[in-house]
């Protein structure tokens with residue numbers, strides 16, 4: 001794989017991965033568990049990361065355990081502006097935040113266990129949001145129901161926090177007709193326009209202009225709706241990011257750019273893709289509000305979003321929020337996991353110490369302790385919310401199991417304007433069914 005000078009041989013590398021050509025392919029392949037699929041590890045892996053990110057942004061700062069230096073405190077501060085803002089909200093709203101975070105965690109954890117057990121034959125991409133729940137719930141808590149969000153490939157938490165239906169989500173993961181996309185989309189295409197959810201999205205960086213378009217529509221109609229673009233640290237490396245923020249600033253479009261900086265662009269550390277320590281530094285010259293927050297502190301996320309929403313509804317245009325957080329599991333799927341085991345550790349592109357450090361700042365128990373310390377809730381109330389959340393998740397799995405597989409004619413029914421006619425012609429010709 002290396003030449004005599006110790007440099008990675010790009011052709012050999014691509015060949016070993018069954019790919020050919022572009023750097024983009026290298027980036028993708030690097031990301032999706034290169035070490036698992038190609039057996040590359042250690043120094044070689046490191047060099048291949050360098051290869052993928054060669055360019056002006058390639059920082060030399062990354063060291064194993066890089067994300068440790070950003071660890072937030074163990075407890076959410078019970079004093080200060082963020083804490084005061086959150087604690088002034090009605091108790092029911094604060095308990096709802098807890099329910100949504102717990103539901104998101106339990107839904108994904110349950111799905112993880114089902115994927116791993118093989119019991120229901122689940123397959124396909126599944127990018128977990130576990131560890132990042134405070135961002136989704138904190139942001140959504142400051143929005144109105146008719147505000148728009150454009151999500152990412154890692155968006156289950158966004159959907160749940162914006163009111164997505166668990167039954168329809170589960171059925172979609174099971175590829176059932178009763179799912180959100182009638183079983184034709186899977187995890188990364190779940191959309192619910194009735195809730196302002198413009199969809200999860202497999203195209204990294206697609207959220208910028210989707211949110212801008214939706215927000216512009218609201219601006220033209222004078223509805224004061226805002227559009228939120230969620231995106232990762234990797235997506236921020238796309239040229240469209242700067243361009244989108246700049247355009248929104250120029251036109252004062254009410255978009256909130258929410259960067260979920262989890263330090264990992266697949267398996268490429270953020271220090272390799274970002275020339276600055278913080279993603280929010282990229283756009284500082286554009287003269288718009290930037291909020292750099294502890295993304296595992298729901299109070300901080302909520303307060304920042306409230307300010308950004310106020311700014312947007314006042315007609316002042318976009319804001320950027322950078323929420324520092326951490327994803328627990330592998331980029332997609334559960335490398336290294338065994339049934340009932342986590343599968344978060346032992347990955348070559350991060351250290352177990354940093355994983356455990358961030359896990360110990362788990363946003364859900366942190367928020368629980370904050371609620372208790374502020375005297376807002378009792379242990380028993382929170383236990384009961386957790387139980388209800390698990391029940392709802394279990395029911396959604398039962399709902400999914402009881403669904404029907406999509407019928408072949410749905411392939412044209414839901415993809416062509418003339419779907420019903422085409423389906424009926426097709427089936428009449430085949431003599432199978434008539435619709």
Ligand SMILES: Cc1ncc(C[n+]2csc(CCOP(=O)(O)OP(=O)(O)O)c2C)c(N)n1
Pocket residue numbers: 027028031153154202203204205231232233234235236262264265266331
């Ligand atoms: C336009 C495009 N390029 C590449 C990919 C492959 N890809 C899928 S997820 C991903 C990493 C995204 O990283 P980041 O934006 O940091 O989000 P995270 O996974 O950390 O949540 C990449 C490169 C893609 N889906 N779309």
